[in-house]
Amino acid sequence: MAGAGDKVDYVFKVVLIGDSAVGKSQILARFARNEFSLDSKATIGVEFQTRTLVIEHKSVKAQIWDTAGQERQRHHAIPYHLSSETYRVLLPNKLTTSHACYFNNCRYRAVTSAYYRGALGALLVYDITKRQSFDHIPRWLEELRGHADKNIVIMLVGNKSDLEEERAVSTEDAKEFAEKENLFFLETSAMQATNVENAFQTVLTEIF
Numbered sequence: 001m002a003g004a005g006d007k008v009d010y011v012f013k014v015v016l017i018g019d020s021a022v023g024k025s026q027i028l029a030r031f032a033r034n035e036f037s038l039d040s041k042a043t044i045g046v047e048f049q050t051r052t053l054v055i056e057h058k059s060v061k062a063q064i065w066d067t068a069g070q071e072r073q074r075h076h077a078i079p080y081h082l083s084s085e086t087y088r089v090l091l092p093n094k095l096t097t098s099h100a101c102y103f104n105n106c107r108y109r110a111v112t113s114a115y116y117r118g119a120l121g122a123l124l125v126y127d128i129t130k131r132q133s134f135d136h137i138p139r140w141l142e143e144l145r146g147h148a149d150k151n152i153v154i155m156l157v158g159n160k161s162d163l164e165e166e167r168a169v170s171t172e173d174a175k176e177f178a179e180k181e182n183l184f185f186l187e188t189s190a191m192q193a194t195n196v197e198n199a200f201q202t203v204l205t206e207i208f
């Protein structure tokens, strides 16, 4: 691993996306610090961590961005005046049509495009025990393709492979979807450190 004083040949930005609670932040904690926590809190706003690694004899700094799977949590990242009234419009059960329009046009797009800007790779994460998180993958893919560079390297990631007895998405279904959409695919466990390294290495090497 490269030390702090070593020169960096490349910086690659990679984004993590997918529903809330699929394990994005723990995948990142495992990759960046080799840590895992069972009582991980939902991410608020946008965070990133870096790790420098050597790929084909070059020093590559991976800058991994992580955000909330829930739209309303992303918005908390933006510094602007929150009257009690504006704050309420961010809560989905209080959304009215005009509020939703304000929400979509002004705030949501700003964070979303900043998040994807310059990203060369993406991990599109679902939870193998939550069917809904897999069913939402096409929506995430649409958002990604709408905002990111068209050559972005995308890896579909089925996380929580340690929970085999609770599996709700078959490996075959995911593999078939990934082939159809031209995505790389792996099942990971942030908890057991299975394939996390492999997922990032594959994306970074492919960017390279």
Ligand code: GTP
Binding pocket: 018, 019, 020, 021, 022, 023, 024, 025, 026, 027, 037, 038, 039, 040, 041, 042, 043, 044, 067, 068, 069, 070, 159, 160, 161, 162, 163, 188, 189, 190, 191, 192
């Ligand atoms: P948001 O920030 O809300 O978008 O969620 P997230 O996708 O970042 O999820 P997070 O990493 O916070 O993980 C959610 C929960 O799943 C936590 O309780 C984690 O400990 C747990 N978790 C994450 N990865 C795994 C895994 O590989 N196996 C198991 N069993 N649990 C995991």
Ligand code: MG
Binding pocket: 024, 025, 026, 041, 042, 043, 066, 067, 068, 069
């Ligand atoms: Mg998170």
